[in-house]
Amino acid sequence: MRFNSSNLTIKRRTAVVATDFLRRDDKMAAMLPAIERMAALQKDCATALPAMFRYCDILAFEDGQLTLSVPNAALAAKLKQQIPKLQETLAKRGWQVSATRLKVQMTKAAEIKEQMRSLSLSDAAVTAFDDLGNNLEQSPQNATLIAALKAMVARRREI
Structure with a gap:
């Protein structure tokens, strides 16, 4: 997707509407800080390992234990090698991650499928x-x- 200001405006407006909705309900408002914290952690992880975190999600972060959802074993093996770098980067950003678990589960199946290249011949x-x-x-x-x-x-x- 190409970046343009109208896409950014729509995303901001949608986020504002969603947070306003959550703030109106007492039970939902209590969850908002946790949601914002998880979104910030997801963003920091994606910044640390942008290519790998394209398909990963954070499942939980409790007591220094970060649990990540990975779509397949191949990506889990690659990510496992990058865990020290991820934890170091997160520590620099103020996250105290003492352990990282990877859980293989399909979360974004439609996005993983690569488009076929079409071969053109003269x-x-x-x-x-x-x-x-x-x-x-x-x-x-x-x-x-x-x-x-x-x-x-x-x-x-x-x-």
């Missing part, structure tokens, strides 16, 4: 593949390759 490349498909020897070994080349050329010429 007209000359498509023509070269077409020529290759037409000039290969017609044999049982080449049949699958010829069919694949013809299908690829047909798809590229439709685009």
